[in-house]
Amino acid sequence: MLDHKDLWKIVKKNLKGSQPDHAYSTWFDPIVSIGLNDNTLLLELPNQFFYDWIQAHYIDIIEKAANDEHGDQLTIKYTVAPQNPLIDQQHQDDLQEQQDPSPARKPNKSLNENYTFVSFIEGAHNQFAKAAALNVGENPGQQSFNPLVIYGGVGMGKTHLLHAIGNSILEENPRKNIVCASSEKFTLDFISSIQKNKTIEFSKTYRNADVLLIDDIQFFQGKEQTQEQFFHTFNELFQSGKQIVLTADRYPGEMVGLQDRLLSRFKSGLAVDIQPPDYETRVAIVMEKAELNGLKLPYDIIELIGSHIKNNIRDLESTIIRLLAHSSLSNQEIDYNLAKKVIKERVGHISASEITVEEIIRKVSSLTNIKESDIVGQTRRAEIVEARQISIYLCRDMLGSSLASIGMHFSGRDHTTVLHACRVIEEKRKNNKRILGIITDIKNELSIVLN
Numbered sequence: 001m002l003d004h005k006d007l008w009k010i011v012k013k014n015l016k017g018s019q020p021d022h023a024y025s026t027w028f029d030p031i032v033s034i035g036l037n038d039n040t041l042l043l044e045l046p047n048q049f050f051y052d053w054i055q056a057h058y059i060d061i062i063e064k065a066a067n068d069e070h071g072d073q074l075t076i077k078y079t080v081a082p083q084n085p086l087i088d089q090q091h092q093d094d095l096q097e098q099q100d101p102s103p104a105r106k107p108n109k110s111l112n113e114n115y116t117f118v119s120f121i122e123g124a125h126n127q128f129a130k131a132a133a134l135n136v137g138e139n140p141g142q143q144s145f146n147p148l149v150i151y152g153g154v155g156m157g158k159t160h161l162l163h164a165i166g167n168s169i170l171e172e173n174p175r176k177n178i179v180c181a182s183s184e185k186f187t188l189d190f191i192s193s194i195q196k197n198k199t200i201e202f203s204k205t206y207r208n209a210d211v212l213l214i215d216d217i218q219f220f221q222g223k224e225q226t227q228e229q230f231f232h233t234f235n236e237l238f239q240s241g242k243q244i245v246l247t248a249d250r251y252p253g254e255m256v257g258l259q260d261r262l263l264s265r266f267k268s269g270l271a272v273d274i275q276p277p278d279y280e281t282r283v284a285i286v287m288e289k290a291e292l293n294g295l296k297l298p299y300d301i302i303e304l305i306g307s308h309i310k311n312n313i314r315d316l317e318s319t320i321i322r323l324l325a326h327s328s329l330s331n332q333e334i335d336y337n338l339a340k341k342v343i344k345e346r347v348g349h350i351s352a353s354e355i356t357v358e359e360i361i362r363k364v365s366s367l368t369n370i371k372e373s374d375i376v377g378q379t380r381r382a383e384i385v386e387a388r389q390i391s392i393y394l395c396r397d398m399l400g401s402s403l404a405s406i407g408m409h410f411s412g413r414d415h416t417t418v419l420h421a422c423r424v425i426e427e428k429r430k431n432n433k434r435i436l437g438i439i440t441d442i443k444n445e446l447s448i449v450l451n
Contacts, residue, residue: 004041008033011065018065021124026280027058032081040075041066049287051080052299060371108170110180115163121288123281126157129272133161133245137168140176140211140243145270147234147244149217151251152274155314158247161274162213165245169211179209183219187226206233211243217266218249221257231262238265277313279358282306285313289320301339304445307359308343319346355446357395357409363442364391376410390435392418393425394442 012031016024030050035042043062045051054062059076066074117137122130129150136148148165150158166178181189186206193202206212212233220227237244248255251273252266277285283306290297309315323342327334365372370387377384388410395406396418403415410418429436 004033004036007036007041007066007070008043011062011069014069015061015065019061020280021127023280025122025124025127026284027054028062031062034079039070039072040077041070042077042079044079044081046081047287047291048080048296049291049299049302051078053283053287053302054078056299056366108166108178108180111166111170111178112163113167115160116167117164119288120157120160120164121281121285123277123284125275125277125281129161129274132270132272133165134168136243136245137165138172140165140169141241142243146238147246147266147269149246149248149252149266149269149271150274151248151271153249153276153312155312156274156276157313158274159215162215162245162247166211166213169243176210177208178211178213179206180213180215182215183217186214186230187220187223190226190229203233207236209237209242211245212237213245215247216249217246218255220262221255224259227259227262231259231265234262234265244269276311277316279306282310282316285316286320289317293320293324295320295324295334297334301334301336304336304339305343307446308347315346319343322346355398357399357401357406359446360394360398360442361391361409363445364394364438367438367441378411386435389421389425390438392421394439396422398443398446 008031012028015028019028027050030046031054032044033041034044045054055078063074063076066076117130117134120126120130129152132145132148133150136142136145139145150161152158163180166180169176170178189202189205193199214230220230234244246266248266251271252263255263283302286297286302286305290302305316305319309319319342322345323334323339326332326338326342332338361372361375364370364387365375368383368387368390370384374384375388375391379385392406392410395401395409396403403418407413407415407418425435425439429439
C-alpha cells in the first residue's frame with residue numbers, strides 16, 4: 001500500500017493533468033500531505049486564506065482525485081501550516097557554517113531583502129521568467145543566459161525577480177560582489193563622476209561586479225554618453241564571464257533610441273517576458289499581500305479584488321493598502337461594500353469589455369453551488385442545465401458575444417442551443433424571482449454598480 005506521500009504525489013500528478021496549469025501551480029502544487037491514518041488523509045495548506053479558497057472552490061475535486069487513486073473511501077482533512085515553520089535541514093547546515101571562519105552574508109544596500117524567490121508568487125504569466133531567473137541565481141555567468149533580460153509592463157514583478165537573483169546568489173556565496181542599480185542611478189553616477197573627476201572610481205564600482213543588475217534599461221534612450229559607458233562596462237563584464245541581468249518595459253528588439261551595438265548585446269542572451277497576472281494568480285497575490293499587511297479578508301472580498309484589479313501586481317498591492325487606509329481612517333470594518341467602494345475609486349465603473357466568460361461562469365457557480373466543470377459540461381440534470389442557461393444568457397447579455405463564440409465556451413454547443421438557452425432565461429426572469437435575483441446579483445458584482 002502506498003504511504004501518504006507517494007499517494008499524494010500520484011494524486012497531484014493526476015490533478016496536474018486535469019486542471020489548467022495556472023490553477024494547478026497556484027492552488028494544488030503548494031499542498032503537502034502530512035499523514036494517512038484509518039483512511040483519513042491529512043493535508044497541510046500554506047495559510048488561512050488558502051484554506052478558505054480550497055474549501056470554497058476545490059474541495060470536491062481534491063476528494064474525488066484522492067479517492068480515485070486510493071480505492072477505499074478517503075476522508076480528507078486539512079490543517080494550516082504554522083506561520084513560523086520549523087527550520088529545515090538546509091538552514092541547520094547554514095547555522096553550522098556560521099561557526100566556521102567563512103564570512104557571513106553582509107547586507108547589500110542596493111538589494112531589497114524582501115524580494116526573494118520565496119516571496120515571488122508564480123503563475124502561468126511569469127513561470128518562464130521565474131525559471132530563467134532561478135537558473136541564473138543558481139548558475140551565474142552561464143553564457144546562454146547572459147545577459148538575462150526580463151521585460152514587461154509596469155508593476156509586473158520585473159524588479160522583484162531582479163533583486164531575487166541578487167539575494168539568491170549572495171545567499172550561496174556572500175563573497176560575490178553584487179551591484180544593483182536603476183538605469184537612472186547608473187546615469188547619475190556617471191554624470192557625478194565626470195563633474196568630480198572620478199571616472200576611474202565610477203568604472204571600478206560597476207566593472208568590478210561579479211553580478212550586474214540594471215533596472216529599466218529603456219531609460220538609457222537618448223543618453224549617448226551613458227550608453228557608451230554602459231557598452232564598455234557590459235563588454236568587460238561579459239568577457240570576464242560575469243553575470244548581467246537587465247529589466248525593460250519591452251523586448252530589446254523593439255526599443256528605439258539605443259545604439260545598435262548595445263541592442264545587439266542585449267539580444268545576444270535570453271529575453272523573457274512577464275505578462276499581466278491571470279485570475280488565479282491575482283487572487284493568490286491578494287491573499288499574500290493581505291497577509292503581509294495583517295489583514296484577514298474573507299474570500300469573497302479577495303475574489304472581488306482579483307476579478308477587477310487586472311493590470312498589474314502593483315495595483316493589487318495599492319488596493320490592499322488603500323483598503324487598510326480607508327478602514328483605519330474611517331474606523332470602519334472591512335466588508336464587501338467598503339471593498340467595492342475602494343475598487344470603484346481605483347478603476348471606476350467596469351465596462352463589459354473587461355468582463356470574461358470565465359468570470360461569469362465562476363459567479364454563477366458560486367451563487368448556484370454548481371461546479372464550473374458541470375456548467376460547461378454535458379450533464380443534463382435540471383439544476384445544472386438551469387445554471388448553464390443562466391451563464392449563457394449572461395454571456396450574451398453582458399458581453400454581446402456571438403452565439404457561436406458563446407457555444408465554444410460551453411463544450412462546443414451550436415448556436416441554436418445557445419439561442420434556446422437565452423430565450424428560456426429571458427422568459428423565466430420575468431416570472432421567477434430566484435432567477436431574476438441571481439442575474440441581478442451577478443450583474444451588480446461584475447459591473448460594481450455603486451451609483
